[in-house]
Amino acid sequence: MVEDTFLFPPDTDLDLSFTSTTTDRTSLTRTSSLTLSFSFNDRLSAASASATTSSATVLRRPHRSSDPHWSAIRAATALSSDGRLHLRHLKILGHLGTGNLGRVFLCRLRDDHHGGATFALKVVDKDLLNAKKLSHVETEAEILHALDHPFLPTLYARIDASHYTCLLIDYCPNGDLHSLLRKQPGNRLSIRAVRFFAAEVLVALEYLHALGIVYRDLKPENVLLREDGHVMLSDFDLCFKADVAPVFERRSHSPRLTTNSRNRCFCYNNISNKSRFTEHVVAEFVAEPTTAFSRSCVGTHEYLAPELVSGNGHGNGVDWWAFGIFIYELLYGTTPFKGYSKESTLRNIASSRDVRFYINEREELEEGISEARDLIEKLLVKDPRRRLGCARGATDIKRHPFFDGIKWPLIRTYKAPEVRGLVKRSRSLQHVTSHVTHGRRRKWWWKALEYVMRKKGNKYNSITNYSNGNYYHFVNSHKVR
Numbered sequence: 001m002v003e004d005t006f007l008f009p010p011d012t013d014l015d016l017s018f019t020s021t022t023t024d025r026t027s028l029t030r031t032s033s034l035t036l037s038f039s040f041n042d043r044l045s046a047a048s049a050s051a052t053t054s055s056a057t058v059l060r061r062p063h064r065s066s067d068p069h070w071s072a073i074r075a076a077t078a079l080s081s082d083g084r085l086h087l088r089h090l091k092i093l094g095h096l097g098t099g100n101l102g103r104v105f106l107c108r109l110r111d112d113h114h115g116g117a118t119f120a121l122k123v124v125d126k127d128l129l130n131a132k133k134l135s136h137v138e139t140e141a142e143i144l145h146a147l148d149h150p151f152l153p154t155l156y157a158r159i160d161a162s163h164y165t166c167l168l169i170d171y172c173p174n175g176d177l178h179s180l181l182r183k184q185p186g187n188r189l190s191i192r193a194v195r196f197f198a199a200e201v202l203v204a205l206e207y208l209h210a211l212g213i214v215y216r217d218l219k220p221e222n223v224l225l226r227e228d229g230h231v232m233l234s235d236f237d238l239c240f241k242a243d244v245a246p247v248f249e250r251r252s253h254s255p256r257l258t259t260n261s262r263n264r265c266f267c268y269n270n271i272s273n274k275s276r277f278t279e280h281v282v283a284e285f286v287a288e289p290t291t292a293f294s295r296s297c298v299g300t301h302e303y304l305a306p307e308l309v310s311g312n313g314h315g316n317g318v319d320w321w322a323f324g325i326f327i328y329e330l331l332y333g334t335t336p337f338k339g340y341s342k343e344s345t346l347r348n349i350a351s352s353r354d355v356r357f358y359i360n361e362r363e364e365l366e367e368g369i370s371e372a373r374d375l376i377e378k379l380l381v382k383d384p385r386r387r388l389g390c391a392r393g394a395t396d397i398k399r400h401p402f403f404d405g406i407k408w409p410l411i412r413t414y415k416a417p418e419v420r421g422l423v424k425r426s427r428s429l430q431h432v433t434s435h436v437t438h439g440r441r442r443k444w445w446w447k448a449l450e451y452v453m454r455k456k457g458n459k460y461n462s463i464t465n466y467s468n469g470n471y472y473h474f475v476n477s478h479k480v481r
């Protein structure tokens, strides 16, 4: 959500001025000699080279060919004298938030006269980061570069200019799931909404794992909500990459009999009456990084898996543990091992104490609650070798009765549930394009960027521990990734 109020000076193009007067850093002096470069994602580099190469884009990503974001970028590069896009082509519309690594701004392309394509621009001032955090920036950029999925951000461009690294990604006008949760009565979502969001997150995690990426930072704050209410997982700086060997596994499978019409409709779809009670052998695609291994302790306290807390090394299972905590928090408005301090939370996670549920009368009547609890229990198994998902990834989790009825290949076409505070829009914000000369734009861009980045600049200097909403981010700098 746009955080600050703006002042637009009447006769200038300075559109980055904020009401706050905080300035934490002295002026930077390297802007005069900088070269702005705007490199496209490799897969789309053909499109950046010339405006006439749009067919290459269409061939490579047919599902994105009519995306207004790419159309706007193509149009802007066509107008650029060198056929490339530069920072000055972007108009900053607002400040979306500040993270551990940098600040995120809402922006659009100046010459996008339709005004429909808005973006989020993550701006990292590398001068303010230590080596460890710089490596996190590179990890995030590298991961974003590899992604092509409806529930994950598209990296439209990476701009390295002077001491700034800027990442242009999708803008999510509905904020994050944590803020949405705080708008609900009792901070809890309905089972239907939990199923929707959990299913989409599961599909996003499945895709990441298929690429060998262990996410390590699942929590509602990192689940952003697009304008249509679908999710977009964000924040990839704590990921690590591992090898993955996709396989087709044969599995015998007998359809379940349930009394629930929703389940029955799904289970027996395409299964003839005769074969209802016979076993079927199905080939299933499994791409899970089961050999992934890391010793570094990173993540958010309440979401850390026991093997992560113990520090003896962890793998893909940390994401399935976090997925269990995530579903729990959406259902109950709190996390299951939360203690009165960070240390006691970690002690609860590491202890042999199993997950407990707050059971009330309303809940007992809610359809699907017992399936949800069963799924959570299977995900929050302390021994990762016995935890659901660890051996065969999302394939096994998708089959859990909690998700019965979901037609996975169609999930992106589902309508987001009605949830208080979720505004489903059909188009991004529209703003009037300003017409100024390119020389002025370039000058103001840099002055303004440095001004807003200086503001609260010291925030990034805290090294290992910082408050992040209701959690604490935990990065053990003594351990290597």
Ligand SMILES: Nc1ncnc2c1ncn2[C@@H]1O[C@H](COP(=O)(O)OP(=O)(O)OP(=O)(O)O)[C@@H](O)[C@H]1O
Pocket: 001, 096, 097, 098, 099, 100, 101, 102, 103, 104, 120, 122, 169, 170, 171, 172, 173, 175, 176, 221, 222, 224, 234, 235, 237, 468
């Ligand atoms: N694509 C986006 N659309 C809308 N808002 C965003 C987007 N990306 C980030 N934000 C907002 O900006 C804030 C800062 O994001 P950022 O990813 O830099 O930090 P973070 O989520 O706190 O994670 P970290 O500090 O671990 O990098 C987020 O909390 C979110 O509110």
